[in-house]
Amino acid sequence: MKKKIPEKTIQRLLLYYRYLYFLLQQGTKNISSKSLADLLEIRGSQVRKDLSYFGRLGTRGAGYDVMALRDTIAEILKIDKEKKVCVVGMGNLGAALVAYKGFEALGFKVAAVFDISPQKINHKIRGHTCHDIKNLSKIINEHSIEVAILTVPAEAAQETALRLEKAGIKAILNFTPVKLSLSKKVKINNIDLAMELKTLSFFIR
Amino acid sequence: MKKKIPEKTIQRLLLYYRYLYFLLQQGTKNISSKSLADLLEIRGSQVRKDLSYFGRLGTRGAGYDVMALRDTIAEILKIDKEKKVCVVGMGNLGAALVAYKGFEALGFKVAAVFDISPQKINHKIRGHTCHDIKNLSKIINEHSIEVAILTVPAEAAQETALRLEKAGIKAILNFTPVKLSLSKKVKINNIDLAMELKTLSFFIR
DNA sequence: ATGGCTATGTGAAATAATTCACAAACAATG
DNA sequence: CATTGTTTGTGAATTATTTCACATAGCCAT
Numbered sequence: 264m265k266k267k268i269p270e271k272t273i274q275r276l277l278l279y280y281r282y283l284y285f286l287l288q289q290g291t292k293n294i295s296s297k298s299l300a301d302l303l304e305i306r307g308s309q310v311r312k313d314l315s316y317f318g319r320l321g322t323r324g325a326g327y328d329v330m331a332l333r334d335t336i337a338e339i340l341k342i343d344k345e346k347k348v349c350v351v352g353m354g355n356l357g358a359a360l361v362a363y364k365g366f367e368a369l370g371f372k373v374a375a376v377f378d379i380s381p382q383k384i385n386h387k388i389r390g391h392t393c394h395d396i397k398n399l400s401k402i403i404n405e406h407s408i409e410v411a412i413l414t415v416p417a418e419a420a421q422e423t424a425l426r427l428e429k430a431g432i433k434a435i436l437n438f439t440p441v442k443l444s445l446s447k448k449v450k451i452n453n454i455d456l457a458m459e460l461k462t463l464s465f466f467i468r
Numbered sequence: 469m470k471k472k473i474p475e476k477t478i479q480r481l482l483l484y485y486r487y488l489y490f491l492l493q494q495g496t497k498n499i500s501s502k503s504l505a506d507l508l509e510i511r512g513s514q515v516r517k518d519l520s521y522f523g524r525l526g527t528r529g530a531g532y533d534v535m536a537l538r539d540t541i542a543e544i545l546k547i548d549k550e551k552k553v554c555v556v557g558m559g560n561l562g563a564a565l566v567a568y569k570g571f572e573a574l575g576f577k578v579a580a581v582f583d584i585s586p587q588k589i590n591h592k593i594r595g596h597t598c599h600d601i602k603n604l605s606k607i608i609n610e611h612s613i614e615v616a617i618l619t620v621p622a623e624a625a626q627e628t629a630l631r632l633e634k635a636g637i638k639a640i641l642n643f644t645p646v647k648l649s650l651s652k653k654v655k656i657n658n659i660d661l662a663m664e665l666k667t668l669s670f671f672i673r
Numbered sequence: 674a675t676g677g678c679t680a681t682g683t684g685a686a687a688t689a690a691t692t693c694a695c696a697a698a699c700a701a702t703g
Numbered sequence: 704c705a706t707t708g709t710t711t712g713t714g715a716a717t718t719a720t721t722t723c724a725c726a727t728a729g730c731c732a733t
Contacts, residue, residue, distance in 0.1 A: 269689080269690070270667055270671070271690075272690095273666075273667050273670050273671075274660075274663055274667055277660075277662075277663050277666055277667075278647075278663075281645065295709085295710060295711090296710075296711075297710080302647070303647060304647070305691095306691075306692060306693090307710090307711095308691075308692055308693070308694090308712095308713095309690095309691065309692075311710090311711065311712060311713085312690095312691080312692090312712085312713080314711095314712090315711090315712060315713070319711080319712070320711095321710080321711055321712080322698085322699065322700085322710085322711075323697070323698040323699050323700090323709080323710055323711040323712080324698065324699040324700045324701090324708080324709050324710050324711075325699065325700060325709080325710070325711090326709090326710065326711080327711090340666060340670060341669075341670075342666075346669055348665070354564075355563065355564035355567045355568070355594075356564045356565075356568065358560065358564070359559075359560035359561045359563070359564035360561075360661070362560045363560070363561065363661060363662075365645060365661055365662035366661070366662055366665060368662065369662050369665070369666050371662075371665060371666075371669075389560075409669075409672060410665070410668065410669050410672070412665070433672040433673065434668045434669060434671075434672045435668075436664060436665055436668055440486065440570060442483075442507070442508060442509070450668060450671050450672050452664055452667065452668040454659065454661070454664055455479075455482075456565070456568060456570055456571070456659070457482075457568075457570035457571055457573065457574050457576075458479055458482050458483075459641060459657055459659055460553070460571060460574070460576060460615070460617070460641055461478075461482055461545060461547075461574050461576075462475055462478050462479055462482075462657065463615065463639045463640075463641055463655060463657040464546075464551055464576075464614075464615050464639060465478050465545060465546075466475070466478075466639075466655050467614060467615070467638040467639045467655050468638065474719080474720070476720075476721095477720095500679085500680060500681090501680075501681075502680080510721095511721075511722060511723090512680085512681095513682095513683095513721075513722055513723070513724090514720095514721065514722075516680090516681065516682060516683085517682085517683080517720095517721080517722090519681095519682090520681090520682060520683070524681080524682070525681095526680080526681055526682080527680085527681075527728085527729065527730085528679080528680055528681040528682080528727070528728040528729050528730085529678075529679050529680055529681075529728065529729040529730045529731090530679080530680075530681090530729070530730060531679090531680065531681080532681090
């Protein structure tokens, strides 16, 4: 029975959550898989299949209770629980991500930021005092940080990733265009901005 | 014969390109699908299948000529041809993307940046004069811009996307957590930063 | 040349993800 | 409380993607 949950399902779960949150504000009490699916331009069966991984969350003939489903998804995704993250590399992108509001809305809290440059260390960046990357391990352990956002230059990516692994980081959101080689224990997701733009432009016309 | 090329294939093509570029600098003349695949932790058959969409690019018994393959991929992806993009929304993220070096390396050129705020309009942001979003259509046409990067606040996303469509934009890289509703003619790719972080953290432990 | 080796290119098989389709559950109505 | 209509939950079918496996092409040494 216990089937592996696809990453795509988790992604859609978050989309459902956002719409349910909105619908609840609108005062909507119930919604069918079809209606929810239409908002996202997918199939109702996709919504039902996704939700079925987590039990019987709907009522036949009536659909889903908006508030209950929203809360169930929040629990599944642990949106209610604060999760500490650190951002490593205070270039333009790193600094922008520190200030990014979308993370907070899902329970993430930037607990520390790091850089290697003396011009940045001990200075405030968007309200956070930038730490010397030398103290990575110490600070990550002090704050029990499990997730890191990596925005260092490509040349420093692999080396920094190894330091993160040594420091006990469990997951890395990697914005560098580098294939990080770490043990299987560290979960890595890559966001390759240039690739996204290239893929997009390939398919026009 | 003419089979549809999967988006995943295009993404991997770019990864191949980056490694080939690097290998060429190292002076490597030839490489097998297996060796290239190992660098990316995928299968050789995947590399060969991906490349086979574009013809017989290798030599049996000898593998692929690094320079020739790199150039072929550059041509397929039109990396050699400059492509103009605009960035709409000069918040932290928008400003960071304007300065992002990774785009240039793939032939993208930021040709215009826009915002709605009087504090930003006509001021320089990372070397670009910020334009009033009122002039979106005019400037996009003047520069023949086909691709837009959308980094406005969520509330303004749909409305701005419609303006981009009207202005003749062919593709949008959407950083807002909003499902944009446009005609099928406009290609949209979404980068949902908060979702990526949530998906990542869901799968730890 | 010839033979042995190596690595491609590609149908076929396997795996993964999505969609269909329908029995079963529940709501609503009279 | 029976009947009608709606919508879920889920196997089965479909579609997409990855991997296998091998015939075949080309290199290289003798």
